[in-house]
Amino acid sequence: MPDLDDIDRRLLRLLQRDATRSTQELAEAAGLSTSPAWRRVRRLIEEGVIGRQVALVAPAKAGLHAMAYVQVSLMDHTEPTLARFDAFVQDHDQIMECATITGSYDYQLKVVAADPEGLEHFLMRQMLPLGIIRSTVTHFVLRQTKYTTALPL
Known part of the structure; x- marks a missing residue:
């Protein structure tokens, strides 16, 4: 360090x-x-303090008008299930963030799409058919009041 x-x-x-x-x-x-x-x-x-330098694209300007936080509970926590979910997350660019969390759910995802129907399609036609998800709760973002990537140094 x-x-x-x-x-x-x-x-x-x-x-x-x-x-x-x-x-x-x-x-x-x-x-x-x-x-x-x-x-x-x-x-x-x-030393890895600076991991990478990127351009921050405004989602709405790129045609992505819908954002949601999705809490996911898996059927089980076996290595194959965890690996399959992890691979799914890595393979889908709509998932902006994924974190393992404490509480009633296993993961929290930040997902973007062109519109609410696009988010529904992603959840219902891509994620849930994996067959490894017990339940989800989706919270649509109505308005983002703060967004930063800067750490408080």
């Missing part, structure tokens, strides 16, 4: 807001010269 100092945290905050900043811009904003800023960012990448 790398030790993050104040400068590392400052660089990470800047990159979380805009990963397209040039090394010169990062250096100036962090109070460094260009070479040390570049070396620190490279180290953060090599």
